[in-house]
Structures are given as C-alpha cells and as structure tokens.
Amino acid sequence: MPGDTRRLGEFELIHELFAPLAAPGAFGLTDDAAIISPPAGSDVVVTKDMMVSGVHFLPTDPPDLVARKLLRVNLSDLAAMGAIPHGYALGLSLPHQIDDAWLRAFAAGLAADQREFGIALLGGDTTSTPGPLTLSLTAFGLARAGRLLRRSGARPGDVVFVTGTIGDAALGLRALRGEVDDPDGFLASRYRLPLPRLALGATLPDIASAGLDVSDGLVADLGHLCAVSGVGAVIDATLVPMSSQVLRALDREPALIEAVLGGGDDYELVFSVPPANIGELERHASGVDLAVTRIGSIEAGEGVRVIDGTGRDITPRTTGFRHR
Amino acid sequence: MPGDTRRLGEFELIHELFAPLAAPGAFGLTDDAAIISPPAGSDVVVTKDMMVSGVHFLPTDPPDLVARKLLRVNLSDLAAMGAIPHGYALGLSLPHQIDDAWLRAFAAGLAADQREFGIALLGGDTTSTPGPLTLSLTAFGLARAGRLLRRSGARPGDVVFVTGTIGDAALGLRALRGEVDDPDGFLASRYRLPLPRLALGATLPDIASAGLDVSDGLVADLGHLCAVSGVGAVIDATLVPMSSQVLRALDREPALIEAVLGGGDDYELVFSVPPANIGELERHASGVDLAVTRIGSIEAGEGVRVIDGTGRDITPRTTGFRHR
Numbered sequence: 001m002p003g004d005t006r007r008l009g010e011f012e013l014i015h016e017l018f019a020p021l022a023a024p025g026a027f028g029l030t031d032d033a034a035i036i037s038p039p040a041g042s043d044v045v046v047t048k049d050m051m052v053s054g055v056h057f058l059p060t061d062p063p064d065l066v067a068r069k070l071l072r073v074n075l076s077d078l079a080a081m082g083a084i085p086h087g088y089a090l091g092l093s094l095p096h097q098i099d100d101a102w103l104r105a106f107a108a109g110l111a112a113d114q115r116e117f118g119i120a121l122l123g124g125d126t127t128s129t130p131g132p133l134t135l136s137l138t139a140f141g142l143a144r145a146g147r148l149l150r151r152s153g154a155r156p157g158d159v160v161f162v163t164g165t166i167g168d169a170a171l172g173l174r175a176l177r178g179e180v181d182d183p184d185g186f187l188a189s190r191y192r193l194p195l196p197r198l199a200l201g202a203t204l205p206d207i208a209s210a211g212l213d214v215s216d217g218l219v220a221d222l223g224h225l226c227a228v229s230g231v232g233a234v235i236d237a238t239l240v241p242m243s244s245q246v247l248r249a250l251d252r253e254p255a256l257i258e259a260v261l262g263g264g265d266d267y268e269l270v271f272s273v274p275p276a277n278i279g280e281l282e283r284h285a286s287g288v289d290l291a292v293t294r295i296g297s298i299e300a301g302e303g304v305r306v307i308d309g310t311g312r313d314i315t316p317r318t319t320g321f322r323h324r
Numbered sequence: 325m326p327g328d329t330r331r332l333g334e335f336e337l338i339h340e341l342f343a344p345l346a347a348p349g350a351f352g353l354t355d356d357a358a359i360i361s362p363p364a365g366s367d368v369v370v371t372k373d374m375m376v377s378g379v380h381f382l383p384t385d386p387p388d389l390v391a392r393k394l395l396r397v398n399l400s401d402l403a404a405m406g407a408i409p410h411g412y413a414l415g416l417s418l419p420h421q422i423d424d425a426w427l428r429a430f431a432a433g434l435a436a437d438q439r440e441f442g443i444a445l446l447g448g449d450t451t452s453t454p455g456p457l458t459l460s461l462t463a464f465g466l467a468r469a470g471r472l473l474r475r476s477g478a479r480p481g482d483v484v485f486v487t488g489t490i491g492d493a494a495l496g497l498r499a500l501r502g503e504v505d506d507p508d509g510f511l512a513s514r515y516r517l518p519l520p521r522l523a524l525g526a527t528l529p530d531i532a533s534a535g536l537d538v539s540d541g542l543v544a545d546l547g548h549l550c551a552v553s554g555v556g557a558v559i560d561a562t563l564v565p566m567s568s569q570v571l572r573a574l575d576r577e578p579a580l581i582e583a584v585l586g587g588g589d590d591y592e593l594v595f596s597v598p599p600a601n602i603g604e605l606e607r608h609a610s611g612v613d614l615a616v617t618r619i620g621s622i623e624a625g626e627g628v629r630v631i632d633g634t635g636r637d638i639t640p641r642t643t644g645f646r647h648r
C-alpha cells in the first residue's frame with residue numbers, strides 16, 4: 001500500500017519463510033485468500049488475539065517463544081470452546097528493528113507449534129509500522145455443529161473445576177522482572193509458553209455446563225462466566241491448585257496470593273460441572289493425564305467470592321482487569 | 325493481559341459500541357470465540373489485511389472512512405476469489421490519543437458497511453499500544469466448494485479485463501497530499517472508499533481463468549497473476565479505462581501515467597478470460613451495471629509488458645511494490 005516502506009527483500013524473505021508453513025487450503029500463500037473446507041455437520045470456530053511488543057511480551061523475549069505464545073493463547077481459546085485446531089491467519093506489523101534473524105526464529109517457533117498442535121498457516125498480511133512490533137492471529141477450529149462449550153449455562157449447584165495449576169504465569173512475569181525468585185525457570189516458562197488444554201477441552205462440551213480459559217486471572221475469568229450465566233460462585237482459596245514453585249514463593253511473601261488469584265496468563269481452563277457428570281470428567285482428565293481440581297461451586301446471585309479454609313471472605317480487591 | 329494500560333471504561337465502551345454489530349454466531353461477543361456454520365457443500369474463504377495509521381491511512385482521516393476502508397479492502401479480496409461476504413473478526417491496537425468520539429465514529433462506519441454488504445462482526449480483540457493505531461481485520465466469505473477464482477489458471481490467448489477505472493486511488497492519495505488537483509473530491513473518495521466488486525466477482529469463477537484485485541497497482545498485480553499462472557501478459561496503456569478526472573490530470577502532467585499504471589489501492593478486479601467466455605462476461609457485467617474493459621492478453625513467457633497505441637514498450641520502471 002502507499003507509504004509502506006518495508007524493503008522488498010524483506011517481503012520476499014517472509015514469503016520464503018512462511019510458504020513452507022502453509023496449509024493445503026492456503027494455495028502456497030499465493031492467492032488473495034485461503035479456504036477452509038469443513039466436514040459436513042461441522043462449525044468453524046473463530047478466535048482472534050493480538051499481541052503488542054512492550055505490552056503483551058518483552059521486546060527481548062526470544063522470537064520463537066513469542067510466536068509460540070501468540071499461537072497458544074489462541075489455541076487456548078479454541079480449547080475453551082471445545083474445538084479442534086485447524087489453522088490460522090497471521091498479521092505482522094514490523095518495525096525496522098526486526099531483522100532477518102528475528103523473522104527466521106519467529107517462523108521456526110511457528111513451525112514447531114504447528115507440528116505439536118496439528119495446525120497450519122492459512123494466510124495473512126505483513127505491513128511495516130513506525131511503532132512497536134504488533135502481532136495479530138486469527139485461529140480456526142472445527143467442532144461438531146452446535147456442540148460448543150460456552151460461558152453461559154452454569155447453574156447453582158454446579159461444581160467449579162480448574163485444570164493444572166494457577167498463578168505460575170503471574171509469578172513468572174514477576175520473575176522475568178526480577179521481583180520473584182525462579183531458580184529453575186519454571187515460572188518464567190509457564191508465562192512464556194502456555195499449554196492450551198485442547199485434549200480435555202474437546203471433551204468438555206458433553207460434560208461441563210460452562211467454561212473458559214484463564215487469561216485475565218482466575219477470579220476475573222470465573223466472574224465473566226458468572227456474568228454471562230447469570231449466577232455467582234464461591235471458591236475456596238485453599239483448594240486452588242498451585243505448583244510447588246508458587247507455594248514456595250507464597251511462603252516467602254504471602255501477599256503474592258493476590259497475584260496468584262488475580263493475575264492472568266495461566267491459560268488453564270475453569271469450568272462448571274453438574275454433579276452428575278463429575279465421574280465422567282475425572283475419567284476423561286485421567287485419560288489425558290491432566291489434573292483437574294474442584295475449587296468451589298456455582299450459587300445463585302452474582303460475582304465471585306473467595307473464602308479461606310475457615311469460610312472467611314478473602315476476595316482480592318484486584319480481580320484482574322478487562323482487556324477485551 | 326499484564327501491562328495493558330487501557331482504562332477499564334474504554335473497554336466497556338468498546339463492548340457497548342460493538343455488541344450491536346455482532347453476528348448471531350458471535351454470542352453477543354461474550355465468549356472466547358465465535359462460530360461460522362457454513363451450508364453443506366460450502367467452503368469458508370478467509371482473508372486478512374492490516375492497516376497502520378501513518379502507513380496505510382492518514383491519522384487525520386475520518387474514523388468512519390477508516391473503518392469502511394478496512395472492511396472494504398478485505399471484501400475486495402473476497403470479491404477477487406468469487407466469495408460471498410459472511411462476517412469478520414476485528415483487532416484494534418489503540419494508542420491513548422484515540423478517544424470515545426473516534427471509537428463511536430469508527431463503529432458507525434462499520435455499521436454502515438455491514439448494512440451495505442450484508443456482513444456482521446464475529447469477534448476480535450482490543451489491546452492498547454504505545455505506537456500508532458493498528459487495525460487488523462479477518463474477513464470470512466462463503467463459496468460453493470471448489471468454486472473459487474484463483475491467481476493460477478491464466479493461459480496464453482486469454483483476454484485480460486479490468487473492472488471500473490484505474491488510477492483514481494493513486495491520484496487520490498496525491499490529491500490528499502495536495503500534489504494533484506481534485507476539485508470535486510472524486511479522486512480522494514476513490515482512495516478512501518474502495519468499491520469491492522462483489523457482484524461481478526461472484527460470477528467470475530465460472531467465466532474467468534484467473535483473477536485478483538488491484539491493490540498493489542495494475543501492472544504489479546497482473547504480474548502476480550502471471551507469476552502464479554506461469555505466463556506473461558501484454559497490456560495496451562491506451563485501452564486502460566480511466567476516469568475523466570484522471571484523464572484531466574494526465575493532460576496537465578503526462579508523467580502521472582506511471583502512478584496510474586503502477587500505483588495501488590484501486591480495488592478493481594483484473595482477470596483473464598478465455599475468448600469463448602467473453603460474451604457471458606459481458607452479459608454478467610451488464611447485469612450488475614459495471615464496466616469491464618479489455619486491456620490486453622495473456623501470452624507465453626513471463627512478466628507484464630505495457631505497450632502504447634503504436635506497440636512501443638512503455639512498461640513503467642516502478643510497477644508497484646510488494647506489501648504481502
């Protein structure tokens with residue numbers, strides 16, 4: 001477009017790096033658009049997340065990890081809907097500082113996660129920008145028509161579960177800033193490289209009444225679920241699953257509990273399950289070797305209350321912030 | 325996400341402004357993702373374009389026109405594939421200077437074009453940015469499975485056609501910069517508000533052998549078609565359709581012909597037609613009240629040659645630049 005000042009050679013490089021990542025429906029990235037041919041009876045599930053350098057990741061973060069996080073935060077949204085990943089479209093706004101080595105490492109990160117998650121590139125757009133590196137990814141999943149996990153549908157009496165452990169990413173960000181000890185790098189890696197819970201997510205539309213992924217923070221995201229479902233929830237902080245690394249950090253600095261419950265970027269799933277389905281949930285979770293932990297229950301009313309082991313209300317004042 | 329410094333109220337406003345634009349498959353924008361339920365036997369056609377303030381539009385451009393251009397450049401890609409528009413996902417990276425009035429006008433522009441083109445918002449993401457306003461749009465169209473207009477498929481002997489007029493947008497950008505006279509604002513409006521050729525585009529998969537939209541410039545884009553098809557083309561500059569406004573500008577400054585043939589942003593369609601299909605093309609074009617003009621032909625070889633009325637080679641040195 002007029003005014004676009006990227007060097008021609010850079011666009012050639014991008015084509016060279018990205019063409020091998022292309023899905024069959026992308027026509028080798030040579031056309032105006034790409035196609036998704038869903039099997040009969042399938043819905044195409046669409047989600048989009050943007051990441052801006054200095055806002056959502058650090059300019060010094062390794063480019064392959066930036067690429068993989070960009071993919072994975074979108075795959076986590078697909079997991080939260082119960083969809084199977086299919087492909088993605090990628091938008092890059094590149095400042096001049098981005099060099100060939102950065103682009104090569106970024107493409108290598110995409111390639112690694114394409115193999116891991118069975119997806120491929122469908123197309124996209126590359127522009128220059130006088131501002132920070134800005135990444136946009138639209139991911140596509142497939143789901144049996146009408147069979148999706150939604151945020152609506154939670155009912156009083158349902159049990160609230162989460163996958164994995166909570167708080168690693170919030171403390172990982174602090175570790176990368178030098179504010180929290182992270183001797184083995186576990187917390188930082190949980191911040192940089194989320195694990196989209198796709199295998200369990202794909203089973204949840206038949207089991208859970210509502211669910212979503214933890215991107216804004218456990219309390220905030222459960223709050224979103226409650227708001228859409230028209231219910232409230234109570235969770236017991238002592239039941240929230242935490243890694244040994246988070247528990248050690250809390251031992252040293254108990255005030256970090258607000259960051260653990262209120263911080264974002266865990267990309268675990270939080271969902272409500274009617275009591276009759278708990279056995280089936282546990283069978284599926286065991287089948288995919290993923291911990292699921294009961295942390296509370298849905299109740300009539302609104303909002304999320306956090307209690308401690310004695311029933312005292314310890315709801316954090318900071319319950320995450322909205323970014324969408 | 326951590327570090328995102330947008331004010332909470334701004335995200336509430338965005339939700340308030342955008343929820344009325346949501347498609348049924350977007351669940352009122354309350355979920356992690358949206359769905360597209362294509363009719364049996366349909367492909368979902370996907371295209372994505374980004375626009376950066378100061379690169380692809382001027383910071384002072386009216387926000388409703390920025391919104392409509394963002395939609396229309398993507399709709400033009402769908403037109404170039406022969407797809408019917410269905411919906412879109414929107415990504416916004418907003419600097420602090422963007423205020424409520426800007427967002428309201430931007431949403432109003434989207435609403436106007438949603439009505440005009442029969443599409444709706446499926447979802448998206450909003451972030452803050454310390455850089456310029458950055459817009460990302462992924463558009464979805466539907467097409468009968470396997471029935472798409474591609475860039476491949478042009479054969480020697482096919483006739484090259486374009487829709488509408490060429491060069492208005494390139495001179496419109498110059499008019500907005502004060503470099504070209506534009507007393508009635510026609511050229512500027514052609515730059516700011518492209519007309520995606522959807523009605524004709526939808527008929528082309530049965531008629532044309534290859535095609536795409538003119539975004540990089542007539543010669544550059546026809547060059548892309550030739551490269552993918554493995555052919556060459558020759559076009560006669562005296563046959564290229566031009567508006568009376570462009571012809572007047574060329575009278576005053578003949579050197580502008582390079583901008584007309586090499587400049588981008590026309591969003592007309594350029595396509596190749598086997599001679600046997602020309603009658604059908606002309607019937608369809610007449611049916612949708614759109615001029616189509618024969619400007620040259622496909623030949624064996626590679627690259628695009630431009631000749632004048634006497635057959636002299638006047639191929640512009642600047643033939644547009646790659647931005648994807």
